[in-house]
């Protein structure tokens with residue numbers, strides 16, 4: 001059973017995950033518009049990951065007998081100065097999300113909701129990976145500087161990123177993947 005405070009906080013987190021998806025979709029669109037197909041691919045994979053993060057919370061609330069409440073999603077920025085600008089904004093946003101996940105864990109501890117504490121650990125681990133990925137790409141972009149050949153190479157590398165969904169990710173997501181013939 002999910003307490004009211006936890007239910008409200010997780011519903012707010014669903015909105016944050018959906019905004020994350022929206023933000024990365026916008027970055028993907030801007031990259032595609034500038035001919036950076038690899039960056040566009042990387043951000044579109046990121047969009048799908050964020051949708052899965054939202055779905056995982058959705059399913060948790062539902063399975064715990066709570067009610068999912070969907071709010072308006074804010075408009076993301078439409079254009080970005082450069083790939084570096086995008087990844088710096090991505091890192092900053094992920095640091096904000098990490099703080100938000102930490103706040104959820106703190107609430108679960110305060111409310112003595114052990115199931116929620118356990119469930120949230122997946123997100124704690126995921127955020128370490130998210131920030132690491134962004135820091136890695138920012139480091140590469142720093143090395144590249146204004147070298148267009150280097151940027152071209154990185155774009156090729158980012159074109160290879162594929163969406164991977166762990167088999168135990170979420171019952172609902174698994175069913176959807178099966179329906180699409182992907183699992």
Ligand SMILES: [Fe+2]
Pocket residue numbers: 017020049050053097
């Ligand atoms: Fe997320």
Ligand SMILES: [Fe+2]
Pocket residue numbers: 020050094097130
């Ligand atoms: Fe994220």
